[in-house]
Amino acid sequence: MQRLQSTLDRIDRKGYGAYKDLQGSYDLEGFTLFVDRVQRDPFAPPSLVRVRTKENRLDPSLFGNPVRRVAFEDFLTRSVERALRRAVKGNRGSGGSGRIEIQRASQAVLPRTSVVVEPESVEARMAVGLPARGRTIDARAARTMLLEELPRAVREALMLAGVDAELARTYVEVVEDADHLRNRLPDLGLVAFVADGAMLPRESGASDRPLRDGTVPFRSPEEFRVAVELPNGGSVSGMGIPEGVTLVAGGGFHGKSTLLSALAWGVYDHVPGDGRELVVSRADAVKIRAEDGRSVAGVDISGMIGDLPGGRATEDFSTPNASGSTSQAANIAEALEIGTSLLLVDEDTSATNFMIRDERMRELVRKEPISPFIDLVRPLYETLGVSTVVVVGGVGDYLDVADHVILMEDYEPGDATDRAKEVRERFPVRAPLGTGEARTPKGRRVRAASIDLRRGKRETARGKGSSTIELGRERVDLSYLEQLAEAGQTEAIARIIGEFATGDTSRGVGEIVYGALDAIKSDGLDSLGNFRGHPGELSLPRPQEVAAAINRIRSLEATTEK
Ligand code: ADP
Ligand code: MG
Numbered sequence: 001m002q003r004l005q006s007t008l009d010r011i012d013r014k015g016y017g018a019y020k021d022l023q024g025s026y027d028l029e030g031f032t033l034f035v036d037r038v039q040r041d042p043f044a045p046p047s048l049v050r051v052r053t054k055e056n057r058l059d060p061s062l063f064g065n066p067v068r069r070v071a072f073e074d075f076l077t078r079s080v081e082r083a084l085r086r087a088v089k090g091n092r093g094s095g096g097s098g099r100i101e102i103q104r105a106s107q108a109v110l111p112r113t114s115v116v117v118e119p120e121s122v123e124a125r126m127a128v129g130l131p132a133r134g135r136t137i138d139a140r141a142a143r144t145m146l147l148e149e150l151p152r153a154v155r156e157a158l159m160l161a162g163v164d165a166e167l168a169r170t171y172v173e174v175v176e177d178a179d180h181l182r183n184r185l186p187d188l189g190l191v192a193f194v195a196d197g198a199m200l201p202r203e204s205g206a207s208d209r210p211l212r213d214g215t216v217p218f219r220s221p222e223e224f225r226v227a228v229e230l231p232n233g234g235s236v237s238g239m240g241i242p243e244g245v246t247l248v249a250g251g252g253f254h255g256k257s258t259l260l261s262a263l264a265w266g267v268y269d270h271v272p273g274d275g276r277e278l279v280v281s282r283a284d285a286v287k288i289r290a291e292d293g294r295s296v297a298g299v300d301i302s303g304m305i306g307d308l309p310g311g312r313a314t315e316d317f318s319t320p321n322a323s324g325s326t327s328q329a330a331n332i333a334e335a336l337e338i339g340t341s342l343l344l345v346d347e348d349t350s351a352t353n354f355m356i357r358d359e360r361m362r363e364l365v366r367k368e369p370i371s372p373f374i375d376l377v378r379p380l381y382e383t384l385g386v387s388t389v390v391v392v393g394g395v396g397d398y399l400d401v402a403d404h405v406i407l408m409e410d411y412e413p414g415d416a417t418d419r420a421k422e423v424r425e426r427f428p429v430r431a432p433l434g435t436g437e438a439r440t441p442k443g444r445r446v447r448a449a450s451i452d453l454r455r456g457k458r459e460t461a462r463g464k465g466s467s468t469i470e471l472g473r474e475r476v477d478l479s480y481l482e483q484l485a486e487a488g489q490t491e492a493i494a495r496i497i498g499e500f501a502t503g504d505t506s507r508g509v510g511e512i513v514y515g516a517l518d519a520i521k522s523d524g525l526d527s528l529g530n531f532r533g534h535p536g537e538l539s540l541p542r543p544q545e546v547a548a549a550i551n552r553i554r555s556l557e558a559t560t561e562k
Contacts (some may be wrong), residue, residue, distance in 0.1 A: 001028055002195050003039045004146065013138035018128050019137060023123050030054055033146065033152055036533035038344050039213040041135060042095030046127040048534035049493075051150065053122045056334075057160040062168055063117045070111050071175035071269070075168055076158060076545040077105055077114040077267065078271070083153035088513040090139045096129030100150060103537040106486035107208045108268035110219060111540040113488075113525050121156045125534050126150075152322040173232035178269040180231050188226065188240060191342045191387045192263050192281035192548050194218055195238035196225075199275025200255070200262045201411075208265075210275040216255075223415035224389075224406070236278055239413060241389060245377050247398055248391045249416065250408030256391045260287075260346050263389060264483055267542065285342035286335040287482045289349040294480070297551065298558035299337075300441035304376060306369040314369070315442065316560045324351030325370055330551075333441040336386065338547040339509060343380070345373065346391040356395050359429065375436030377401050383438045399424050427486050442560040443508050446550065450557035451501035461498025464490035471497060476552050481545055488539030494548045495528045495538075508561070 002027045005448045011018040020038045037048040063069040080102045092098030102124060116123045128150075131141035153486070155160040181193060198218040199213040220226075220239035241263075250256050266281035295318075295421075305326060322330060328351050335343065347355065350373075353562035357365075357372045373390075378401050382385045392398045399405065399420045407416035439547045453459040453472040461471050461516060466487040467479040478484055496516040500507070507515075520527065520540065529535025550556065 001026065001147065001288045001395055003142065004028075004033070005143065008139040008143050009138050013136050014180055014467050016130075016132050016135050016137060019047075022130075025029075028147070028151060030198070031151075032160060033150070034457065034533055037531050039130060042093065042097055042129065042132040044095075046096050046099060046101070046129045047535070048125070048531060049128050050123055050125050050534055051154050051158070053154070053158055056118065056120055056122050058117075058122070058163060059165060059169075060119070062165075062172055067179045068143040068172045069117060071109055071172040072168065073110045073112065073115040073117055074105065074175075074271070075104045075118070075171045076122065076163075076349055077102060077112060077123070079157040079163070080115065080126075080153060081105070083157040084126075084149075087149045087152040087156070088145070089149065092131040092145075093138055094132050094134055097131040098139070098141065098145065099127070099129035100145060100153070101127050103488055104486070104541075105271075107270055107274050108265070108485040110489070111525060111539040112266065113390055113529070116526075122156070124158060124364065125537075127537075149405050170274050174272045175269045177233045177236075178280055181228055181278060182266075182283060183270075183473045184228060185280065185282055187555045188228070189243055189244055189359075190226070190240040191228065191243055191246075191285070192240075192241040192266055192389070193238055194220065194259070194262065194278070195236050195278035196220055198238070198262070198277075198279050199533050200258050200279070202258075202261075210273075211369075215275070219412060221406070221415040223417070224404075224413075225290070238278065239366040239406075242404060243387045244381055244403035244455075245387065245401055246389045247402035247405045247420075248408060249420075252393060254408040255411040256393065256408050257346055257348055259413070260344055260389065260391050261482070264344050265485075267483060268467060268485060281344075282342045283542070284340045284401065284544065285344060285483075286331075286340045287344045287346075288328060288331050288335065289346070289480060289482065290351040290354065291327040291331065292322060292324045292351075294322050294477075294552060295320045295556070296322050296326070297332045297553075297556040298444050298560055299330045299333050300444075300553075300560050301326065301333045303437065303441060304332065304371055304373075306371075308369055320554065325354035327351075328354045328373075334551050335544065336384070336533075337441050337443055338513060339545055340544065341386055343386060343388045345388060347393055347395070348391070356397055358397070358435075362434070363562045366488075371434060371436045374398060374401055375434040376438055379436050379438035384440060395448065396423070396427070397429055400429060414514060443510065444558040444560050445506045446500075446512065447506045447557040448501050450505050450555050451497065451553060452555060453498060453501050459498075459502070461501065463487055463494045466490050469494045469497070470499070474555060476549060476554070478545075478549055478552065482549050484545050485544070486539055489541040491536065491543065492525065492528055492538045493546050494542050495530075496541075496546055497550060497553070499528075509547055509550060509558070511541045512550065518545055
C-alpha cells in the first residue's frame with residue numbers, strides 16, 4: 001500500500017506517460033492489486049488491472065462443478081459491476097479519467113474472463129481510466145480510486161461479508177436447473193422446452209431485458225405439456241416441442257416471433273429474473289434468416305438451389321452479393337456444415353421465394369432453380385434428423401408439412417394440429433408440392449492467406465462492439481447473427497480468426513472452429529488473451545457463431561472438399 005502511495009506521490013502532475021511506473025503488483029488489505037497494462041494517454045483504451053483476494057471463504061458448493069462455477073463467476077461479475085457503480089465516482093478529468101469497469105454481461109450466463117474463482121482466491125479483472133487533468137497525472141484522484149473506491153467494491157462484491165450467500169445459491173441453482181433441462185431434451189425427444197409461467201417478451205427491440213408491464217405469462221397447451229424433474233427446483237411443467245417439423249401459426253402481433261426468439265436464445269442459460277430461465281432449446285439450434293448482400297464463399301447450396309443462369313453450378317457457390325433467397329440457402333448450408341439439430345425460421349425475416357412457391361408460379365415459371373424451403377423441411381428431418389420450428393402467418397401450404405401446429409392467440413399458445421388437418425382436407429392444395437432432397441453440404445477448406453490482418457504497420461483482429469469484427473482493413477458485419485449475445489463473444493471470435501489467419505494453411509471450417517474451442521476447453525478462455533495477466537474482456541462463443549463469422553469475411557477464399 002505504501003509503495004503504491006509513494007509511487008503516486010512521485011509521479012503526481014508529471015506527464016501521463018509516467019503512469020507506467022505503476023505497473024506491477026501491490027499488497028492491499030485482503031487482496032492483491034495487479035496493474036497489468038497502463039494506457040498511454042487518458043483517451044486511449046483504459047488500463048487493465050486485476051484484484052485477487054488472499055483467501056476464498058465463500059461456500060465451496062457454490063462452485064463445486066463446472067456449471068455452478070460458470071454461474072457463480074457470472075453472479076460475481078454482475079455483483080462487481082453493481083458494487084463499482086455504487087463505489088466509483090466516475091468522471092474525474094479528461095478522457096476516460098475516473099472510470100472503473102468490469103466486462104458488461106448480457107442476459108446470458110456465459111463463461112467469461114471477468115472473474116475467476118479458485119479454491120484459495122477470487123480474482124476479478126477490470127479496466128481503469130487512470131485520471132488526468134489535461135494530459136498530466138492527477139495522483140490524488142488515482143489514490144482515491146485505487147485505495148478507496150476499488151477496495152470498497154472488492155469488499156462488497158467478492159468477500160464473505162459482502163456476498164449475499166442466499167442470492168448466490170439461488171442463482172447457481174437456477175442456472176444448474178436450466179442446464180440440466182437442456183441436456184435432457186434429446187432423450188425426451190424434444191427440441192425445446194418453454195416453462196409454464198415464463199415471461200417471453202422483451203423491453204424493446206433494442207433491449208433484451210424483460211418487458212416490465214402487461215406481460216402475459218406463458219401457459220402450455222395441455223397436449224404439449226411435459227413435466228421434468230430438476231436437480232434443485234423440483235418438478236417443472238411446460239410446453240415441450242417435439243422433434244420434427246413444428247409450425248407456429250397465428251395472427252399478426254400475437255406473439256409468434258417473440259416465442260421463436262425466446263427459443264433462439266434458449267441455447268444459453270439466462271440470468272435469474274430474466275423471465276426465460278427455464279426456456280431452453282438444443283444447444284446447437286440456429287436461427288436462419290435472409291441476409292441479402294452478404295458474401296458467400298464456396299458454399300455447396302446445390303441441395304437447395306439448382307444451376308443458376310448461365311449454367312453457374314451451385315456446388316461451390318460464391319458471390320460478393322447474395323440475394324435474399326441465396327443468402328438464406330447459404331445460411332442453412334453453413335449451419336448444416338458446422339452442425340445443428342434444430343433450425344428456427346421466421347417468415348418475418350425470410351425471403352418469400354425461398355419459403356414457398358404457389359401453384360400459379362409453379363405453372364408460370366419453369367426456370368426456377370430454387371427448391372423452396374417447404375419442399376426441404378421434411379427431408380431435412382427425415383434424411384438428416386434436423387428438426388425445424390417455423391413461424392408462419394400467411395402461407396397455409398405449410399400445414400401440409402407440419403407434424404405439429406401451435407396456434408398463438410393473444411400471446412397464448414394452443415394446439416391446432418387437429419384443426420390444421422381438417423383445414424387441409426377441406427382446402428387441399430391443387431398442385432402437389434415439389435419433392436426436395438436433403439443432403440449434407442460438402443465441407444469446405446478455408447485458405448488462411450485470404451484473410452489479411454495488416455492495417456498500416458500493425459496486424460489487427462479484434463471485436464468492435466458486439467456486431468463487428470475488424471480484421472486488418474476489413475470490417476466483418478455480424479449484425480444479422482441473432483444468437484450472438486455480447487461483445488465478449490465477438491472479441492473471442494475475432495481472436496480465434498486472428499490466430500488462424502496468421503498461419504499459412506488451408507483448413508476445414510469445422511476443423512478451425514472445433515480445434516479452437518477444444519483448445520479453450522483445455523486451456524481456458526484466458527489462453528486467447530493478448531496481455532500478460534489480464535486477458536481482456538472475453539466470453540465463450542458457440543461453434544455456430546464462430547463459423548458464421550468466418551463465413552462472412554468478404555475476402556475469404558474457400559473451396560468445397562472433393
Ligand atoms: P407476431 O410475430 O405474432 O406478429 P410478436 O411476437 O412480434 O408478434 O409480438 C407482438 C408484440 O406483442 C411485441 O411488442 C411483443 O413484445 C408483445 N408480446 C409478445 N408476447 C407477449 C406476452 N406474452 N405478453 C405481452 N406482450 C407480448
Ligand atoms: Mg412476427
